[in-house]
Amino acid sequence: MSLVIGITHTEARYENYPLWIKGNDTEIEIIKLTAENKKDLESCDGIVLSGGVDTHPSFYGNQRLNYPLAPDSFNQERDVFELSVFKYAQENNIPVLGVCRGMQLVNIALGGNMIQDIEESGKRDHRRHGNLDGVHEIEVEHGSLLHTITGCNKGTINSAHHQALKEIAPPLKVTSFSPDGIPESTEWKEPQGKPFLLCVQWHPERLSQVQPGNPFAGAIREGFLKAVRNFKKIK
Numbered sequence: 001m002s003l004v005i006g007i008t009h010t011e012a013r014y015e016n017y018p019l020w021i022k023g024n025d026t027e028i029e030i031i032k033l034t035a036e037n038k039k040d041l042e043s044c045d046g047i048v049l050s051g052g053v054d055t056h057p058s059f060y061g062n063q064r065l066n067y068p069l070a071p072d073s074f075n076q077e078r079d080v081f082e083l084s085v086f087k088y089a090q091e092n093n094i095p096v097l098g099v100c101r102g103m104q105l106v107n108i109a110l111g112g113n114m115i116q117d118i119e120e121s122g123k124r125d126h127r128r129h130g131n132l133d134g135v136h137e138i139e140v141e142h143g144s145l146l147h148t149i150t151g152c153n154k155g156t157i158n159s160a161h162h163q164a165l166k167e168i169a170p171p172l173k174v175t176s177f178s179p180d181g182i183p184e185s186t187e188w189k190e191p192q193g194k195p196f197l198l199c200v201q202w203h204p205e206r207l208s209q210v211q212p213g214n215p216f217a218g219a220i221r222e223g224f225l226k227a228v229r230n231f232k233k234i235k
Contacts, residue, residue, distance in 0.1 A: 003228050006033040006044035008082050008102070010052035011075075013206075017050055017099075020205035020221060028225075035081040041088050045235065046095045046228035049086065049102025051203060054163060055079050060113040067116040069127075069162045083109050090195065095227040097220070098199035100161055103186060106199050110169030118164050123180045126159045133206060134159035138184045138216075144175035145187045145198055149223035150215040157184065157202040157216050164201070172199075196227035 007017045009032050018030040031040050033047070041047075056074040057064055065074075082102075086109050089096050098106045104114060115121050126134055139154050140147045147153065165183040168174055171190070174183040186199045200220065208217035 002027045002029060003045050003225065003232060004029045004031060004043050005046045005048065005228065006031045006041060006085075007048040008050050008078075008085060009034045010050040010101075012050075012052045014050065016203075016205040016209070017048060020208050020217075021048065021225075023221075033085060035077055038081065038084070041085060044094060045232045046097070046224065047085060047089050048224075049082055049096065049098040049105055049199075051100030051102065051160075053078070053101070055101065055105055055108055055114070057114075057116065059083070060108045062113065062116070064116065068120050069117055079105070093195040093231065095196035095224060095231055096198075097224045098186075098197075099205065100201055100203055103199035103201050104163060104165065106197070107165050107169050107172060107186065110171050112165060112169035112172070113167045115164045115166045117162055118182065119162070121164075123164075123182060126164070126178070126182060127162050128160035133203065136178055138176045138178055140185075141173075141175040144173075144185075145191070145223075146175045146185050146200075146220075149198070150219045152215055155216050156211075156214070157200075158207045158210075159201075160203055160206075161201060195231070196224070198224065 005021050022028045053071050053075050056076045056079050082105055118126050172186045173189040176184040184201045188194050188197055204217040204220045
């Protein structure tokens with residue numbers, strides 16, 4: 001059974017996402033999703049919202065643009081496009097995996113907002129430095145979707161972000177935290193009757209390259225693809 005996975009384009013190491021999702025599976029087809037080929041959404045059995053540049057603050061009701069480590073330029077066209085992608089996915093019950101910026105965008109789409117800079121808020125550095133991601137532990141909520149998929153109550157993940165979720169959107173719940181209390185994953189608070197949704201603040205597509213056996217990379221891929229296959233069967 002062939003699976004079509006749409007991955008939203010990012011200016012930040014996009015090539016890692018299709019490499020991770022497709023792996024050696026010849027039945028998986030990857031579509032790079034952009035505003036120019038939005039029509040291809042209709043062919044997708046699953047969607048990955050990728051990482052990248054900060055979402056423009058206006059989308060979460062904040063007009064402050066000069067915060068620490070703010071980008072020189074935002075990409076509001078991408079913001080609008082990805083918000084429409086997530087809306088389409090929800091309307092059509094398509095499984096969604098959100099990665100880093102993707103997790104933040106889902107929170108924003110559903111009514112949450114952002115800590116604009118983690119270190120400014122008094123927390124430790126969660127950023128990538130040079131070619132090296134940060135590394136830290138997470139604690140996982142027992143019985144959550146993330147826990148079910150990975151089988152882990154805690155573990156080690158990579159870290160490459162300077163923003164974090166502040167107010168959590170009402171339909172979501174946080175299911176893992178870093179030691180300093182930063183939300184590291186979200187999913188539906190009440191998943192019954194809703195399509196698969198898992199959002200992670202780390203980068204499993206890069207974690208899989210340095211720690212191939214880490215369940216917070218490989219098991220997440222498998223859990224997402226299982227949901228996509230189940231959706232394909234009833235589509």
